Amino acid sequence: MLTESEIELLRQSMVEIAARYEAQRERAAK
Amino acid sequence: MPILLPPRHSWDSFPEVVLHSEINVVKQHPMYAAAKSGDSDAALQLVRDTLSSKALDALRAFADLSNPVLMPVHALEDTGVNAIPFALAEELASRLQWRVETTVVQANLVGHTGASGFHRLANQAYFQGSVTAGSNYVLVDDFVGQGGTLANLRGHLLTGGAGVVGATVLTGKLHSVKLALLPETLADLRSKHGQELEAWWHARFGHAFDGLTESEARYLFRTPNADRVRDRIVTAEHG
Secondary structure, eight states, rough: OOOHHHHHHHHHHHHHHHHHHHHHHHHHOO | OOOOOOOOOOOOOOOOOEEEOOOOHHHTTTTTTHTTTTTHHHHHHHHHHHHHHHHHHHHHHHHSSSSSEEEOOOEEEEEOOHHHHHHHHHHHHHHHHHHEEEOEEEEEEEOOOTOOHHHHHHHHEEEOOOOOOOOOEEEEEEEEESHHHHHHHHHHHHHHHEEEEEEEEEEEEEGGGOOSSOHHHHHHHHHHHHHHHHHHHHHSSSSSSSSOOOOHHHHHSSSSSSHHHHHHHHHHOOO
C-alpha cells in the first residue's frame, strides 16, 4: 500500500500531465 | 499488513472491452518502455500511433446511452508511473469530446507486468479517490489480461454510486475482452471446486465467485482442484 503522501503525489502527477497535454494542444492549435 | 479487499460487483450485462491494437504492435513500439516508465510524451506518441478508428467508433456508441466520463487506471508500477492509460484517456477525450476524471488512483503496487495468473489474483489493484455519484464512467487501461484491475476499478466506482458503461484498453488478450462472467462458467466453477473454496475465496477477497471476471473464472476452472487454488494463492501472496 502506498502512503497517503505517495497517493497524493500520484494523483497530482495526473493533473500535471493533463496540464502539459493541454498546453501542447493549445500550442498546436495556434 | 492487513489485506486489502477491493470491492467487486456482479456483472449483469457489461459490454466487451474495446481493444485498439495488437499486443506485439504496442509492446514493440519504440516508445513503449519509456511510456510504461512515466514518460508522458512517449505515452502520447504510442497512443497516437496505435489508436484504432474502429475502436473509436465502438466507443462513440457509449455516448448514445450516456454522457461518459473517462476514468484511467493511474498507477505506480515497478519502473515508474505507467503513463499509458492517462495518455490514452486524454487522446480519447480530445477525439470524442469527453471528459477525463483525475481523482482516482491505484493505491498499491501489484507487480502484475509479466506475472503469473495466481500472482495477479493474489495481489489485486486497490483504488482510492472520490467518485461523482451518478456519473457514467468508461474505464481506460493500457492492457487487459485477466481483467481483475478493471473489475476492481469498476467496483470502486459502483461503490461510490456511479455507473460504469464500458472499458477500453490499448491492447490485450483477445479472449479477455469479455469481462462479464458467463452463467455457465460460474456454474462450471462452482461444480468443480465446490462451496468450501467459494467460502474461502469470499473470506479472502471479499466477494463470491460471481465477482470474478470470465478470464479469472476460467483460469481457476483450469486449476486441477480446490487445494491447488488455495496453495497457489497463498504462495503468490508471499512471493
